[in-house]
């Protein structure tokens with residue numbers, strides 16, 4: 623029997639600084655195949671620890687790491703998770719049909735976002751697999767994963783037109799239970815609204831129409847269930863991952879502004895080569911063409 627068509631993606635929350643959530647965008651089989659690929663890469667030792675450092679005199683970590691950020695770090699780790707760059711590290715470890723299909727999906731999403739949001743996005747993007755360890759919440763030996771409160775992009779990044787839209791695709795199974803397993807993605811209100819709201823410390827707890835718990839003022843909790851797609855504006859939605867008590871897998875990506883300069887591209891590539899562990903994996907339209915040809919060859923058995 624043919625599989626049902628994927629659900630429509632509502633992008634309207636993105637320009638409003640809210641989160642677009644599409645449960646079941648990926649089928650069970652697609653989730654399983656990507657998860658197997660990620661687990662294989664993890665077994666091969668391709669993942670690297672993604673421990674980040676907090677910038678001096680600020681709580682907000684700018685995830686778009688530049689050479690300047692690297693100089694101004696202190697010692698407070700803001701995340702515990704392992705990362706595998708999909709365009710460089712994973713590709714170097716061997717091909718995968720599931721990954722090729724993921725890249726096709728990224729191409730479709732880019733087109734959809736361009737049309738719906740009226741923005742031009744670069745053919746290059748950043749894409750990574752993430753693995754958060756499942757700690758037991760108490761013992762130091764079995765540490766929980768987490769990712770502290772941060773923005774993926776900052777207003778200064780506007781100048782270099784870097785991350786525009788953040789993307790998450792979860793690869794966990796359907797039995798994920800936030801009470802037991804933790805690992806909620808908590809999104810906050812857009813920067814301006816949050817500042818205004820923080821002065822009135824009103825607390826609310828309610829369920830929204832998707833049955834997701836919204837806790838406190840201006841927060842939305844998202845369960846990382848397999849197949850769920852999450853999209854939001856990289857510069858306006860602050861977010862965090864609460865401690866994980868079960869291994870948690872995801873694909874994270876960033877669509878970049880189209881006018882990302884040649885210098886910036888070169889810098890990305892150069893930094894990538896130097897600092898594999900903290901730099902984004904980078905993908906271009908040419909890569910995509912090459913991959914499509916390769917995929918066809920593989921399917922033909924060549």
Ligand SMILES: O=C(O)CCC(=O)C(=O)O
Nearest residue numbers: 685774790807863872874
């Ligand atoms: O794992 C998640 O749900 C979020 C990851 C994230 O915020 C990031 O990589 O910037």
Ligand SMILES: [Fe+2]
Nearest residue numbers: 685773774861
């Ligand atoms: Fe993030």
